[in-house]
Amino acid sequence: MKKAAIIGAGIAGIATAIHLANKGYKVEVFEANNYAGGKLSEFWKDGFRYDAGPSLFTLPERVEELILQSGKKVEDYFSYKKLETINKYFWEDGTKLEASADTETFAKQVEAKLGEPKENILKFLKSSKEKYDLTADLFLTRSLHKAETYFNKTALKAFSQIWKLELFKTMNQANSLIFEKEKTVQLFNRYATYNGSSPYVAPALLNVIPHLEFNKGAFLPTEGMFDITKSLVKLGQDLGVIYHFDKKVEEIIIDKNQNKITGIKVKDSKKEETQTEELDFDIVVSNMDVVHTYKKLLPKEKAPEFLLQQQKSSSALIFYWGMNAEYKELDLHNIFFTKEYKKEFNALFNGKTLYEDPTIYIFVSSKHIKTDAPEGCENWFVMINAPHNLNDGSQDWDTWIKKAKQDIIKKLERILMRNVEENIISESILDPRKIELRTSSLGGSLYGNSSNNRYAAFLRHANFSKTKGLYFCGGSVHPGGGIPLALSSAKIVGEMIEKI
Ligand code: FAD
Known part of the structure; x- marks a missing residue:
């Protein structure tokens, strides 16, 4: 049986483990912490439970899909509810706005509280949907580093309607043109922070994000955000995935002559003085931040410096x-x-x-x-x-x-x-x-690279490498950070690795 090692039990590592187990691999996940989830974790203190990182959950179908693909029933693993109120907004001058999940109601609320004509909101959300429909399949579900991505119906459609993507405007420029009121511009500019970027620099294409919240919906797992981690770890374990906690990967071993990975070196995270252990694997997927993967685990390899310095x-x-x-x-x-x-x-x-x-x-x-x-x-x-x-x-x-x-x-x-x-x-x-x-994310960045660059989507590291058997998943590589995209990266890796 071929063996795959996943470095890191972040949500992308957990999901990649499921994809590979479904492909017939014997999968082992090595996690430096004594808990799973990375940023998507929880803790208790003084009788209070906190989700430590992510709090907003969109595209739950990405989680459900993993469960269904594994031949299991969603209700046996995961449940969530759709929010009726998406956000409450407060401004210093006393203005308050409740954002309903129903777009018509939301548009009326904005008109009543901010004075923004409701038609502008509906027009914006329609264009947000159009942008998403044109680009999601292209940018979020495929590798941008393979030629076939650009030669198919989806790509042709996107290129034929490219003006709709407003590629040459920043998010703030686009929003200032469509909305009359400063507060409405600010409200929609905030979506740039959903991938850690500035609306004054990031491209207007990021206006796809409100479509997820307002048109597709915002959700909350029944037991809190950490339930996403718990459910998918359990699913992986039921499929035979083995989790090793407190195990830090120190090096990825490469056979230079064959240009392929042969395994990893692992150490007990808690005992600095212990020896590293060498383990053989056919496939290694790093869920560790890609910059740190190159610097710490592949110090002898030539790193793609331009991409890593974004x-x-x-x-x-x-x-x-x-x-x-x-x-x-x-x-x-x-x-x-x-x-x-x-x-x-x-x-x-x-x-x-x-x-x-x-x-x-x-x-x-x-x-x-x-x-x-x-x-x-x-x-x-x-x-x-x-x-x-x-x-x-x-x-x-x-x-x-x-x-x-x-x-x-x-x-x-x-x-x-x-x-x-x-x-x-x-x-x-x-x-x-x-x-x-x-x-291990560089500088504590939440979402890998920022999108403060029109070409950012093309400047993330690919999900594969030139070394045979070495792959990358997670927020620091294509297609980017946030739970849905991290899950997409796992899916892309899963599709690249052949079934055995
Ligand atoms: P990470 O969560 O970064 O985990 C990587 C794992 O790898 C870690 O567990 C780490 O210990 C392990 N690891 C690293 N190096 C090694 C090694 N050498 N050996 C073994 N293990 C190793 N996203 C949303 O969708 N919605 C939100 O509302 C949202 N809010 C956020 C708020 C905060 C405060 C934070 C921190 C993030 C937020 N995000 C949000 C972003 C989201 O959490 C991340 O994009 C996503 O969880 C990243 O997952 P990942 O798979 O890339 O791995």
């Missing part, structure tokens, strides 16, 4: 607060906008620093999952965008985090007109340094 996506600073109160003003997803959006992105991408009046995102899973917080309490996941960690000592993270906490509390108290600070009874903090340490 700008990284933004990172995040998160305060997980156990709140000793309930805030009826909040929903599951809540956004508190900055007054100066452009300045915020300038600080993040040019200044490489936190912004003093950041846009704040709060996710409260206990609004839907009551067991996530003690009675009368709420579990707040409070996130602001952060630059990635430069690792050069120029960023004073500890001082910045203390200041950011105070800036966030003051802003929330101003807008909610309620005390926040006195209700925080438990706290954990995640910053770019810790994200890098825990998941």
Whole structure:
């Protein structure tokens, strides 16, 4: 039986393991942490449960598809619900907007609260759908590094309607043309942050993202985001996948003469002094950040430096607060906008620093999952965008985090007109340094490369390499970060590797 090793139990590694098990491989996953999921993990503290990373779930069919392809029933592994309210938005001048999942209702809500003609919203969402329909199959489900991707009906259709993609406008330019009100522009510009980019630089093509939330829907797994990880690990195990936790891969072994991988060197993550173990494999798939894969696991190989040096996506600073109160003003997803959006992105991408009046995102899973917080309490996941960690000592993270906490509390108290600070009874903090340490993603970037470049889609590393038997999956390679794309990368790898 041929053997495949997966380096990392991030969501893409977990999904790749399923694809390969279904193809008849004996699959082993090596994970440096003592838990699965990488960024998509959870933790408990003081009676509160928190999803540590992702909070927004779109395209659940990508998870269902894996279960069905494995010949299993979805209901035996995974369940989720569709959200009726997608987001609540708050501005400093007291404006509040509830975004319904029903597009007609949402358009009316925007007209009533922001003064934006509802036709503009409907026109925008229609064009968002058109962009998605033209490009999704091409960019998200195939390798961009194979000629056949460009010579088929889907590609021809996209090229024949290329003007609809607004390739030569930034997201902000496109949104400023379609919308009359600054707040509407800001609301839709925020979708650039869904892959860690700036709307003032990223191409208007990223306007496909609102289509996912507003037209296709936003969802929440019944037991929280971590349920995606748990369900797919269980599915893999049922198919025979073996998980090794606390096992750090130190090197990918290559037979230079045959230009093919022959195995990996693995070490116990907890015991530095232990010897590395050499294990033979026919296939190796790295779910580790591609930059670190080359630098740490393939130090003798020639790395594709140009691709590896592309700008990284933004990172995040998160305060997980156990709140000793309930805030009826909040929903599951809540956004508190900055007054100066452009300045915020300038600080993040040019200044490489936190912004003093950041846009704040709060996710409260206990609004839907009551067991996530003690009675009368709420579990707040409070996130602001952060630059990635430069690792050069120029960023004073500890001082910045203390200041950011105070800036966030003051802003929330101003807008909610309620005390926040006195209700925080438990706290954990995640910053770019810790994200890098825990998941190995370069500088703690959330989504691999940023899309702050018109050609970004073509500047991500392919899912295969020149070395026979070596493949890449996950947010740092094609087609990019975020759960749906990480799952797509796994599917592309699965399709590239032949059945045995
Ligand atoms: P990762 O999650 O990066 O995991 C990689 C794994 O590999 C880790 O477990 C790591 O320990 C392991 N590893 C690395 N090196 C080695 C080694 N040498 N040996 C063994 N194991 C190794 N996405 C969304 O879709 N919606 C959201 O709302 C969203 N919000 C986010 C919020 C935050 C705070 C964060 C951090 C991310 C968010 N994302 C969101 C992005 C999403 O989490 C990621 O794109 C996705 O989870 C990346 O998965 P991955 O498979 O690339 O692997």
